[in-house]
Amino acid sequence: MGQDLKVRNGGTGSRRAGRARAGSAEPRTLLYDEVTARIVAELEAGRFPWVQPWDSAIASPGLPRNAVTGRAYSGVNVLILWGEVIAMGYANQGWLTFRQALAAGGCVRKGERGVTVCYADRFTPETEKERAKADGDEARAVPFLKRFVVFNVAQCDGLPEQYHADAPPLREQVPVAENLIAATGADFRIGGARAFYCPSGDYVSVPPQPAFRQQIDYYRTALHELGHWTGHPSRLARTFGGRFGDSAYAREELAAELTSAFLCAALGIVPTVRHADYLGSWLEVLRADNRAIFKAASQASKAANYLLAFTDVGHARAAA
Structure with a gap:
């Protein structure tokens, strides 16, 4: 202390x-x-x-998840968010974006700093679709990596109780x-x-x-x-x-x-x-x-x- x-x-x-x-x-x-x-x-x-x-285990074990969708984060995002939970002492593994917090009826507290996580996916550009159609072969998808910022529910005010961890004893x-x-x-x-x-x-x-x-x-x-x-x-x-x-x-x-x-x-x-x-x-x-x-x-x-x-x-x- x-x-x-x-x-x-x-x-x-x-x-x-x-x-x-x-x-x-x-x-x-x-x-x-x-x-x-x-x-x-x-x-x-x-x-x-x-x-x-x-007991430090009060910071609930498990995979970090999106507090709105319930979907667990994967890959390097797990390591990023676990590291932040440990560094900041958060008691919850739930995360959400600034807009998600507003849509849920809450808000991120002024002065709080978010964590940058990555979203990996693939997409097919229109030009590639046109090329594939002209050549008569299959269009090739292009991998992309998108970065966005998330906040722990502990950094937010006004969120409904459902977004927080189970009530303690x-x-x-x-x-x-x-x-x-x-x-x-x-x-x-x-x-x-x-x-x-x-x-x-x-x-x-x-x-x-x-x-x-x-x-x-x-x-x-x-x-x-x-x-x-x-x-x-x-x-x-x-x-x-x-x-x-x-x-x-x-x-x-x-x-x-x-x-x-x-x-x-x-x-x-x-x-x-x-x-x-x-x-x-x-x-x-x-x-x-x-x-x-x-x-x-x-x-x-x-x-x-x-x-x-x-x-x-x-x-x-x-x-x-």
């Missing part, structure tokens, strides 16, 4: 966060201290491999977490097989909840990505890393994961060892700065306060 390194006005959220900070912060501070201590202890105990907590809801996600007003997108925050587009994307091996991890992951969302220049204005593995990237990941742990604890969701496992993969980077964990915890506290201020939980804590 991490950064995929619209700008929404953060004024209202900032005022709310200010009201939250005006109240007694002692109970929450103690909570943050406990969570931070637990995570630091896990990190000092050793390094653990991080395992993606959702019912998900396990945590109302207080659902309320927080909705209250932030974040551009929160559900789908695909990757979780990330996109700073340039200012949106969060997470896999659908039934894709997670433990559905509660959906909320832990969502809160992690909302932690990144708070770092936007219009909100808390943190520095995002330029690329995977650099120091700034590692620090932002640490802050986001601690934000998730703090929020989980505040919302009654038990922070699991998954948080420590993920942080452990960055331990060698953080060893270079013995204050990094403390700075990250401070940033996470501010981010958690910012997000909680949107909810009744935050207002109640601020008034305590």
